[in-house]
Amino acid sequence: MAVVASLGLTHRGLALMETIAADIRRGLPWVVLPLLLASGFRLFVEPIYCGNTFFFWLLILPLYFVAQHLLLHQSTPLRIRLSLLTNFVAINVGYLMIGVALRSSTKPGWRADDLVFGLDQWIFHGDPQRFLGPLQTPWLSTVTILCYIGAFSGFLFYLFLCEAFTLSPATGRLQLGLMRLYGFGFSGYLLLPAAGPAFHHPNLLPPVSHSILSAKLNPWVLGNCSGVDVCPSLHAAICAFTLIWIWRRHPKLFPVVLLPGMGLLLGTVYFQYHYFLDLPAGLLLGTATAFSIPHDLPAALHPSSSCPG
Numbered sequence: 001m002a003v004v005a006s007l008g009l010t011h012r013g014l015a016l017m018e019t020i021a022a023d024i025r026r027g028l029p030w031v032v033l034p035l036l037l038a039s040g041f042r043l044f045v046e047p048i049y050c051g052n053t054f055f056f057w058l059l060i061l062p063l064y065f066v067a068q069h070l071l072l073h074q075s076t077p078l079r080i081r082l083s084l085l086t087n088f089v090a091i092n093v094g095y096l097m098i099g100v101a102l103r104s105s106t107k108p109g110w111r112a113d114d115l116v117f118g119l120d121q122w123i124f125h126g127d128p129q130r131f132l133g134p135l136q137t138p139w140l141s142t143v144t145i146l147c148y149i150g151a152f153s154g155f156l157f158y159l160f161l162c163e164a165f166t167l168s169p170a171t172g173r174l175q176l177g178l179m180r181l182y183g184f185g186f187s188g189y190l191l192l193p194a195a196g197p198a199f200h201h202p203n204l205l206p207p208v209s210h211s212i213l214s215a216k217l218n219p220w221v222l223g224n225c226s227g228v229d230v231c232p233s234l235h236a237a238i239c240a241f242t243l244i245w246i247w248r249r250h251p252k253l254f255p256v257v258l259l260p261g262m263g264l265l266l267g268t269v270y271f272q273y274h275y276f277l278d279l280p281a282g283l284l285l286g287t288a289t290a291f292s293i294p295h296d297l298p299a300a301l302h303p304s305s306s307c308p309g
Contacts, residue, residue, distance in 0.1 A: 099226025
């Protein structure tokens with residue numbers, strides 16, 4: 001009671017903090033276990049190529065797990081916000097580390113690009129890029145590159161800052177869904193490291209009809225790719241997750257974000273960053289993780305409650 005009073009939390013506020021902390025703790029195995037299993041598989045199939053960088057990546061996972069448990073030992077607003085910030089930092093650091101670890105630890109010359117590209121051609125009876133040929137115009141290139149960069153950045157900002165840091169009754173479940181999404185998504189990178197058609201098969205692809213703006217932004221996007229980050233498309237996964245989350249939680253905002261989301265999805269294949277197969281894989285991941293979150297909130301928490309601290 002003294003701790004609750006010193007933090008300025010009511011009993012409902014304390015229940016909210018404990019619920020958020022419990023959901024984040026529930027999400028930890030969904031991050032760590034799939035990544036450890038995928039990393040173990042990579043270590044098993046190619047042990048001679050797994051060097052120091054790969055083992056450093058393996059060390060990060062238990063450190064992240066322990067750090068989160070220490071932060072959530074007490075369910076205070078400050079500790080929970082630090083935990084949320086840790087998740088955001090871990091996602092970005094993990095993305096970079098997986099790229100570095102796989103580029104230095106995978107058998108030279110081996111990528112899953114040939115496999116995924118071959119599946120694309122088999123499913124579509126040829127190169128699926130031919131379907132986008134009639135759409136290639138400078139104005140559409142401008143729209144899609146802005147959606148690909150802007151909508152994705154906006155979705156991440158919305159999920160990790162606007163929704164999460166308010167510490168609302170939905171915060172914990174949002175984090176639980178995102179932790180599942182990134183746990184399985186990054187595992188896909190480990191199991192099927194692929195650079196994407198723009199890197200691996202540039203000579204087999206039709207040219208993109210760039211605008212002045214897309215011609216400047218496209219090299220920047222390519223320069224920020226890790227070289228192993230296409231299957232599944234996490235751009236598609238985050239887009240699907242965000243659209244479903246907004247549709248369920250804030251339906252009036254759904255029409256506002258739908259068109260930018262569609263532009264983001266088109267941009268993944270329009271600019272040849274992803275294979276066509278990456279798109280449904282990402283959409284399935286985002287949809288599954290979004291609907292894995294219970295729609296109703298815990299009975300102890302009123303929908304209008306928020307963190308008083």
